[in-house]
Amino acid sequence: MFGNFLYFIVALLIYTTYHPSEDPGLGAFEALAFFVLLSGAFALFARYSFRRAETPAPRLSEALAEARFQSALMRCSVLAVGVYAVAIYGLSLPAWAESLPGIGRVPTLQALLFLGLFTGYLALTWAFAFPAYRRLYQPDFGRNEYVKSNISFALPVLLPWLLLSGTLDLLNALAPEPFRLLVATSEGQIAVFSTFLLGTAIIAPAFVKRFWRCRPLAPGPARARIEALCRQANLAFADILHWPLFGGRMITAGVMGLVRRFRYILVTPSLLEVLDPEEMDAVVAHEIGHVKLRHLLFYLLFFAGYLVLSLVSYDLLLYGLLYAEPLWEVFRRSGISQATLVSIVFSTSILVVFLIYFRFVFGFFMRNFERQADGYVLRLFATARPLVTTLRKIAAVSRQPPDRPNWHHFSIRERIDFLIACEEDRRLLRRHDRRVKRAIGIYLVFLALLAVVGYQVNLGTVGARMSDHLFATLLEREIERNPHSASLYGMLGDLQYRRRHWEQARSAWESSLLRKPDNPVVLNNLAWLLATCEEERLRDPPRALALAQEAARLQPSAFILDTLAESYFANGLYDKAVAAGERALEVATGDRRHYEEQLRKFRGKARAGS
Numbered sequence: 001m002f003g004n005f006l007y008f009i010v011a012l013l014i015y016t017t018y019h020p021s022e023d024p025g026l027g028a029f030e031a032l033a034f035f036v037l038l039s040g041a042f043a044l045f046a047r048y049s050f051r052r053a054e055t056p057a058p059r060l061s062e063a064l065a066e067a068r069f070q071s072a073l074m075r076c077s078v079l080a081v082g083v084y085a086v087a088i089y090g091l092s093l094p095a096w097a098e099s100l101p102g103i104g105r106v107p108t109l110q111a112l113l114f115l116g117l118f119t120g121y122l123a124l125t126w127a128f129a130f131p132a133y134r135r136l137y138q139p140d141f142g143r144n145e146y147v148k149s150n151i152s153f154a155l156p157v158l159l160p161w162l163l164l165s166g167t168l169d170l171l172n173a174l175a176p177e178p179f180r181l182l183v184a185t186s187e188g189q190i191a192v193f194s195t196f197l198l199g200t201a202i203i204a205p206a207f208v209k210r211f212w213r214c215r216p217l218a219p220g221p222a223r224a225r226i227e228a229l230c231r232q233a234n235l236a237f238a239d240i241l242h243w244p245l246f247g248g249r250m251i252t253a254g255v256m257g258l259v260r261r262f263r264y265i266l267v268t269p270s271l272l273e274v275l276d277p278e279e280m281d282a283v284v285a286h287e288i289g290h291v292k293l294r295h296l297l298f299y300l301l302f303f304a305g306y307l308v309l310s311l312v313s314y315d316l317l318l319y320g321l322l323y324a325e326p327l328w329e330v331f332r333r334s335g336i337s338q339a340t341l342v343s344i345v346f347s348t349s350i351l352v353v354f355l356i357y358f359r360f361v362f363g364f365f366m367r368n369f370e371r372q373a374d375g376y377v378l379r380l381f382a383t384a385r386p387l388v389t390t391l392r393k394i395a396a397v398s399r400q401p402p403d404r405p406n407w408h409h410f411s412i413r414e415r416i417d418f419l420i421a422c423e424e425d426r427r428l429l430r431r432h433d434r435r436v437k438r439a440i441g442i443y444l445v446f447l448a449l450l451a452v453v454g455y456q457v458n459l460g461t462v463g464a465r466m467s468d469h470l471f472a473t474l475l476e477r478e479i480e481r482n483p484h485s486a487s488l489y490g491m492l493g494d495l496q497y498r499r500r501h502w503e504q505a506r507s508a509w510e511s512s513l514l515r516k517p518d519n520p521v522v523l524n525n526l527a528w529l530l531a532t533c534e535e536e537r538l539r540d541p542p543r544a545l546a547l548a549q550e551a552a553r554l555q556p557s558a559f560i561l562d563t564l565a566e567s568y569f570a571n572g573l574y575d576k577a578v579a580a581g582e583r584a585l586e587v588a589t590g591d592r593r594h595y596e597e598q599l600r601k602f603r604g605k606a607r608a609g610s
Contacts, residue, residue: 003074003077004077004122004150004153004154005154005157006355006358007077007080007081007118007122007154008115008118008119008154008155008157008158009157009158009354010081010351010354010355011081011084011115011118012111012115012158012161013347013350013351013354014081014084014085014088014089014347014351015088015094015111015114015115016111017347017350018088018089018094018347028096031091031092031093031096034090034091035087035091035093038083038086038087038091039083039121042079042080042083042121042124043124043128045076045079046076046079046124046125046128046129047128049072049075049076049128050069050072050076050128050129050131050132052068052072065136066136066400069129069132069133069136072129072132073125073129076125076128076129077122077125080118080121080122080124080125081118083121084114084117084118084121085347087114087117088114089347093114094110094114097110097113097114098110106169107165107169108162108165108166108169111165112162115158119151119155122150122151123147123150123151126146126147126150126151127143127147129146130142130143130146130147133146137249137398139246139249140249141246141249145246146246149245149246152211152212152213153212153245155211156204156207156208156211156212159200159204159207159208160196160197160200160201160204163196163200164196164200167196197300197303197304198300201258201300202258202259202262203262204256204262205256205257205262205263205264206262208256209241209256209264209266212243212244212245212266213244214241214242214243214244214264214266215241215242216239216240216241216242217240217241217242217267218242221277222267222272222280223240225277225280225281226240226265226267226280226284227240229281229284229285229288229380230265230284230288232380233285233288233292233380235288235291235292236260236263237257237260237263237264237265238257238260238261238262238263238264239264239265240264240265240266240267241264241265241266241267242267242269243266243267243268244268244269245268249268249269249270250268250270251268251270251271251274251275251390251393251394251397251398252268252271252283252394253265253266253267253268253271253283253284253286253287254266254287255287255288255290255291255296256296257296258296258297258300263291265284265287267280267284270397271283274393274397275390275393276386278386279386279387279389279390279393281381281386282377282381282384282386282387282390283387283390285376285377285380285381285387286373286374286376286377286387287373288376288380289372289373289374289375289376289377289379290369290373292376293369293372293373293376295369295372295373298365298369298440301447302361302362302365302443305357305361305443305447305450306354306357306358306362308447308450308451308454309353309357309450310350310353310354311454312450312453312454313349313350313353359407361443363407363408364439365436365439365440365443366407366408366409367406367407367408367409367410368432368435368436368439369436370408370409370410370415371410371415371418371432372432372433372436374387374415374418374419375418375419375422375429375432375433377419378419378422378423378426378429383423384419384420384422384423385423387419388416388419388420391412391415391416392412392416394412395412400412402416472492472495472496472499475488475491475492475495476492479492484515485515486512486513486515486516486519486522487512489508489509489511489512489515490508490509490512490519490521490522490525492504492508493505493506493507493508493509493512493522493525493526494525496508497525497529500534502529502533502534502535502538503535503538505529506526506529506530506538509522509525509526509529510526513526518550518554520550520551520554520555520560521551521555523547523548523550523551523554524547524548524551524559524560524563526544526547527543527544527545527547527548527551527563527564527567528544528548528563528566529544530543530544530547531544531545531548531563531566531567531569531570532566532570539570541567541570541571542571544567544570544571545564545567545568545570545571547567548560548563548564548566548567549564549567551563551564552564552580556583556587557587558584558585558587558588558589558595559584561580561581561583561584561587562580562581562584562594562595562598564580564584565577565578565579565580565581565584565598565602566598568580569601569602569605574602574605574606575606577602577605577606578599578602578603578606581595581598581599581602582599584598584599585599
C-alpha cells in the first residue's frame with residue numbers, strides 16, 4: 001500500500017525532470033497513435049497478468065497464491081511507471097500538450113494532466129487486479145471502491161507539490177515585479193520552498209482527511225476509550241476520525257498532524273469490530289507513540305534531507321556530464337536529441353537517488369520508528385500482550401506470512417519477538433531508543449555536511465568556480481564545432497576575465513576581433529584589460545587607447561567612454577581623461593557613483609600635473 005506513494009512520487013519526478021527537445025521527432029498524429037498502441041498493450045498485459053493470478057494452479061497454497069498476486073501487482077505497477085516514462089520521453093507528449101488551449105501556458109495544469117495519465121495507468125492495474133484480490137481476500141466492497149481507495153490513499157502525497165506549484169503559477173501571473181525577481185533568486189526560492197514545506201506539513205491533514213472521506217467517530221464506548229487513553233498520555237488532538245480505507249476492512253489506525261489544531265487520530269471500522277478493547281488500546285497507544293516520540297517531525301526532516309541530497313546530486317551530476325563526451329557521441333548516433341538524452345540521464349539519476357534514499361535511509365528509520373512506537377505500549381501499560389495478539393490477528397486476516405519482509409516495517413514475527421523480549425527485559429527498550437538517537441545524530445551530521453556542500457555548490461565560491469569551469473568547458477566545445485563564431489570567443493574572453501585568467505581573456509578577445517573587428521563591446525573589454533591589467537607585462541596603453549577610441553566611435557555609451565577615459569589616463573593624457581570622464585558621466589543612467597569616482601581620480605591627477 002505504501003508502495004503507491006513511491007509510484008506517484010516517481011511519476012512526478014519523471015515529469016518535472018523532463019526537458020522538451022526543440023524537435024520532438026514525431027508528429028502530433030504519430031505521437032498520439034503510438035500512445036494509443038502503447039496504452040492498449042499495457043492494458044492487455046495487465047489483464048493477462050491478473051488472469052493468471054486469479055486462476056492459480058490447483059495445488060497452489062493460499063500463501064503462494066497471495067505471493068503470485070502481489071508479484072503481478074508490483075510487476076504491473078512498475079510497468080505503468082515505465083510506460084508513463086516512454087510517453088513522456090519517447091513520445092514527447094508534454095511538448096505537444098503545450099499547444100493545448102488553457103493548459104499549455106499553466107505549468108501546474110499541464111503537470112496535472114500527465115499525473116492524471118499516470119493515475120489512469122494505475123487505475124487500469126487495480127481494476128484488472130480486483131477479481132484476483134476478491135478471490136484471495138473476499139472483500140465486502142466492489143471493484144470501484146477498490147480502485148477509488150487505492151487512488152485516494154496515494155494521491156495526497158502530491159499535495160505539497162500541488163500547492164507549491166499552483167501558488168508559484170499565481171505569483172508569476174499576479175505578483176509585483178520586485179517579488180517575482182526575489183522569488184527567481186536561489187535564496188528566494190529556498191525561502192519560499194521552506195515556508196511552503198513547513199506550512200503544508202502543518203495544514204495538509206485538514207485536506208487529507210477529506211480526500212480519504214474520513215468523518216468524526218460517533219460518540220460511544222470506542223470514542224470515549226480512545227479519548228481517555230489520549231488524556232492518560234497527555235496527547236492533544238483535533239478529532240478522532242472514522243477511516244473507511246478499502247471499505248473499512250483493514251485492521252489499522254493512524255495519526256497525522258504536527259500541531260494540535262490539525263492532528264487527527266484515524267481508526268478503521270474493522271479495528272473497532274475485530275479487536276477487543278485492550279487490543280484497540282494497544283493499537284492507539286502505538287499511534288500515540290509516534291507523536292510523543294516526534295516521529296512525524298522527523299519524517300518532515302527526512303523529506304527535507306532528500307531535497308538537499310537531490311539538489312547536491314543534481315549539480316554534481318551536471319558537472320560530471322562534462323566528462324562523458326564519448327558516451328554522448330554514442331547516443332547521438334542513435335538519433336536521439338541531446339535535450340532528450342540529458343532529460344533521460346538526469347531523470348534516471350534523480351530516480352536512483354530517490355529510490356536508494358527512501359528504500360535504505362528512510363526505510364531504516366521507518367522500521368525503527370515503528371519498533372519504537374511498538375515499545376511505547378509498554379510505557380502506558382504493564383503488558384504488550386494485546387498488541388501481540390493484534391499483530392497475530394492482522395497476519396491472519398491479511399493472510400500475510402509472519403516472516404514476510406517489509407521495507408517500512410519489520411516483519412510481524414520480528415515485531416512480536418521484540419515485544420515479548422522487551423516485556424521480559426525493559427532495558428531493551430532503552431537500548432533501542434539509544435540506537436535510534438545515535439542514528440538520528442549521524443544523519444543530522446551528514447545532513448549538515450550535505451547542506452554546506454549544497455550551499456557552496458549553489459551559492460558559495462566553490463559553486464561559482466565550478467559554474468565558471470562548466471561554462472568555459474561548454475564554450476570551448478562549442479568553439480571546436482563553430483570555430484568562426486566571434487560571439488563565442490567574446491563570451492569566453494568575458495568568462496576568463498571574470499576568472500582572473502588575464503592572458504586567456506586577452507587571447508579570446510583577440511580571436512573574437514579577428515573574426516569581427518567592429519564589435520564595440522569586445523573592443524572596449526580588451527582596451528580595459530590592456531589599460532588596467534594587474535599583470536604589468538600584459539599592459540599596452542597605446543593599443544588600449546586605439547581600441548577604446550574605435551569602440552567609442554562605434555558606440556559612445558557610458559561604460560565605453562569610461563574605458564576611453566581610463567585609456568587616456570593610462571597614457572598620461574589626464575586632461576583628455578577628464579573630458580572623456582565628463583562625457584561618460586553625462587550619458588550615464590542609473591547608479592552614477594562609479595563614474596563620479598573615476599572623474600575625481602582623473603581631475604586630481606590633472607590638477608597635480610598642471
